[in-house]
Amino acid sequence: MATAPNPTGFILHGTLIDAPTPHALRIREGAFCVVGADGVIAQICSAETELRDEYGMMPMTLLPQTQMVVPGLIDLHIHAPQFKQLGTKTDIPLMEWLEKYTYPAEIAFASTVHASSIYPKLVAHLLKNGTTTAVLFGSNHLAATQVLAEACAAAGLRALVGKTCADTLTPAEYIESTEGSLRETEEFVQWCNERWGGGPTAIVRPVVTPRFIPTCTKELLAGLGEIAQRYDCFVQSHAAESVDEEALVEMQHPGSRDVAIFRDAGLLGSKTILAHCCRLRDAEARDMEQAGAAVVSCPFSNILFARATVPIPRYLHDFPALKIGMGTDIAGGFGTMLDNMRIAILQDRIDSFAAVARADTTAGAAGETPPPANWMVDFKYAFHLATASGARALGLEDVVGKFEDGMRFDALLLDCDLGDGQRFTRFGDEGVGELFEKWVTTGDDRNVLRVWVDGKLVRGA
Numbered sequence: 001m002a003t004a005p006n007p008t009g010f011i012l013h014g015t016l017i018d019a020p021t022p023h024a025l026r027i028r029e030g031a032f033c034v035v036g037a038d039g040v041i042a043q044i045c046s047a048e049t050e051l052r053d054e055y056g057m058m059p060m061t062l063l064p065q066t067q068m069v070v071p072g073l074i075d076l077h078i079h080a081p082q083f084k085q086l087g088t089k090t091d092i093p094l095m096e097w098l099e100k101y102t103y104p105a106e107i108a109f110a111s112t113v114h115a116s117s118i119y120p121k122l123v124a125h126l127l128k129n130g131t132t133t134a135v136l137f138g139s140n141h142l143a144a145t146q147v148l149a150e151a152c153a154a155a156g157l158r159a160l161v162g163k164t165c166a167d168t169l170t171p172a173e174y175i176e177s178t179e180g181s182l183r184e185t186e187e188f189v190q191w192c193n194e195r196w197g198g199g200p201t202a203i204v205r206p207v208v209t210p211r212f213i214p215t216c217t218k219e220l221l222a223g224l225g226e227i228a229q230r231y232d233c234f235v236q237s238h239a240a241e242s243v244d245e246e247a248l249v250e251m252q253h254p255g256s257r258d259v260a261i262f263r264d265a266g267l268l269g270s271k272t273i274l275a276h277c278c279r280l281r282d283a284e285a286r287d288m289e290q291a292g293a294a295v296v297s298c299p300f301s302n303i304l305f306a307r308a309t310v311p312i313p314r315y316l317h318d319f320p321a322l323k324i325g326m327g328t329d330i331a332g333g334f335g336t337m338l339d340n341m342r343i344a345i346l347q348d349r350i351d352s353f354a355a356v357a358r359a360d361t362t363a364g365a366a367g368e369t370p371p372p373a374n375w376m377v378d379f380k381y382a383f384h385l386a387t388a389s390g391a392r393a394l395g396l397e398d399v400v401g402k403f404e405d406g407m408r409f410d411a412l413l414l415d416c417d418l419g420d421g422q423r424f425t426r427f428g429d430e431g432v433g434e435l436f437e438k439w440v441t442t443g444d445d446r447n448v449l450r451v452w453v454d455g456k457l458v459r460g461a
Contacts, residue, residue: 009036009455011055014063015432016044017070018402019384022376026402027433033069034058035409039455043405066417068432070383071401072132072410072451073337074390076296077236077275077327080148080161081106081115081139083122086331094305095244097332099171106139106164107174115144119151122330126157127459129336129445132410132452133158133390133400135236135273135327137209140164140176142184149192149204156458158410160234160394162209163188167220170211182223185209189231200399201408203454205234210267212238213258214248218265225266234271234394237262240284241276242306259284268293273393275327276301278308285319294323294393297385299343301333309347312385313376325390326382341382341440348377379440413450413460414439422446 012035016028034043034055043052063069082105089101109115126134134157138145145163152159165181166174176184185208192198192206199205208228210216216224228235239258240246249258259280262268270292277295280288288295297310315322328340377385391401400410416435417426424442426435439447450460 009058011058011060012063012069013060015068016403017068017436019380020388020402022381022384025380025433029432035455039409041403041405041407041409044403066435067413067415068436070412070414071387072412073130073386074133074325074401075131075328075337076135076273076325076390076393077298078134078136078330080119080122080136081109082331084118086335090304093244094242103171103174109139109141109144112143112147115147119148123151123155123157127155127451130412130448131337135160135207137162137164140166140174142188145188153196153204156453156456158203158453160205160207162207162236164209164211165220165224166211166215168217169215178217178220181220185224186227189227189233200396207234207236210237213261214252221265221267229266234273235267236273239274239277240279246279259287263287275329276306278302278306278310285315285322289319289322294325296325296327297344298327298329298333299340299347301329303347305332309350311351312348323393324385325393326385337386341386344377344382344385345379379437383440409452409455411452412448414447415449416447418446
C-alpha cells in the first residue's frame with residue numbers, strides 16, 4: 001500500500017511495550033502517545049490531563065486491552081536478490097550453496113525487469129512481518145540495486161541498501177572489474193544521497209558492501225574503504241562465519257583473518273556491521289568493540305550453514321561495549337525476525353550443551369545435577385536485540401527502536417485476540433506482558449494489524 005501521511009498527527013491511547021534494556025520490558029498501560037505530523041513522537045504521558053493544549057484537536061484512537069503498540073523490528077542482514085529462494089535450497093554447505101544456487105539467482109538481476117518483479121514482494125514481506133528498518137545487500141548490478149532502493153522508499157521501509165562488490169572468486173558472468181566496482185559503488189552512494197538527502201533519518205541510505213573477504217581483492221577493499229570514509233557511509237559485510245569460509249581466507253591471505261583485513265582497508269569503524277561473527281577470536285572481538293563496529297547475529301543461518309552460534313553472553317561479558325544486533329540473512333535463514341528471535345533463545349542454550357553433557361558423565365551416585373548455565377537470551381532479550389540493540393548498531397539509538405519523546409514513530413500495532421485467526425490461545429486472564437510473550441514465542445504476521453514508519457501508516461488500515 002502507499003504510505004498514508006498524517007497531516008495533523010494522531011494520538012494512540014493504550015499499551016506501549018518496548019525493551020530499552022536487555023533484561024526487562026517497559027510496559028506502559030493506559031499511555032497516551034502523541035505522534036506529530038512529522039512522524040516524531042511529540043509526547044508520551046500517562047493521563048489525558050497531562051496532554052499539552054496544542055494536541056487537543058488531534059484524532060485519538062482508544063486501543064482494546066488485547067492490543068499493544070511495540071517498536072518496529074530492525075533486520076540488519078538481508079540478501080535481497082536471494083529472496084525468491086527463501087525456504088528452499090538449504091541442503092549443502094555454505095561455499096557450495098553459493099556456487100550451486102545463490103550466484104545463479106543473483107546473476108538474474110542483470111535484468112531490471114526481473115528486479116522489479118522481485119524486490120517489491122520482498123519489501124511487502126518485510127513490512128507484513130513487522131520489519132520497519134532493513135539493511136540489504138543488492139546484487140552486483142547498479143541498476144537493479146537502484147530498483148531495490150526505490151522499492152523500499154515507495155513502500156515506506158526504512159532501509160540501508162548496498163550494491164554488492166566482488167572482483168574475484170565469483171562466476172565469470174558475475175565478476176566485476178576492480179575499477180568498475182568502485183566506480184558504480186560511488187555512483188550509487190551519490191545517487192542515494194541526492195535522491196533521499198542522506199543523514200540518519202533519510203528513508204533510504206547507501207551502505208558500502210564488499211560481499212566478503214574471499215570475493216574482494218585488497219585493491220577493491222582499500223578503494224571501498226576510501227569511499228566509505230569520503231561519504232561517511234555505513235559498511236556491511238560478513239566475518240568469521242564458518243570453517244570453510246575461514247579456510248578460504250587463510251588460503252588467500254596466509255596468517256590474516258577477516259577483521260584484520262577489514263581494519264587494514266579502512267573498513268572497520270563505528271559504522272561497520274559484520275554478519276555472523278560466530279568464530280571471532282577474543283582479539284577480533286576486542287578490535288570490533290574498540291572500533292565501535294557491530295556484530296549481526298543471524299541465528300538460523302548460523303546454525304544451518306556455519307554449524308555455530310554467536311556466543312552473545314560471552315561477548316557481552318568480555319566485551320561489554322560491543323554492539324550486537326540481529327538479522328534474518330534472507331535467504332540463508334528463516335524469513336522473519338520473529339523466527340530468528342525464537343532461535344536466538346535456543347542458540348543461547350546450545351553453547352551449554354557440551355558442558356552439561358560432560359557434567360552428566362561425572363554425576364555422583366545420588367544423581368547430582370550440574371549448576372544451571374548462565375543463560376542470558378530470553379524473549380525479552382531477543383526482542384531487545386531485534387529493536388533497541390539493532391538501532392544502536394546503526395547509530396539510530398536516539399531515532400528508533402524504542403518509544404521516547406523526540407524519536408521517530410516506527411511501530412507495530414499488535415492484536416492478540418484474533419480467536420482462530422492466530423496461532424496461540426488467549427484464555428482471558430493473561431496480563432499484557434504475557435500476551436506479548438505469546439506473540440514473540442508463537443505469534444506471526446496475522447497479529448500485526450498496522451505498521452508505521454516515520455509516523456506514516458505503511459501497512460494496515
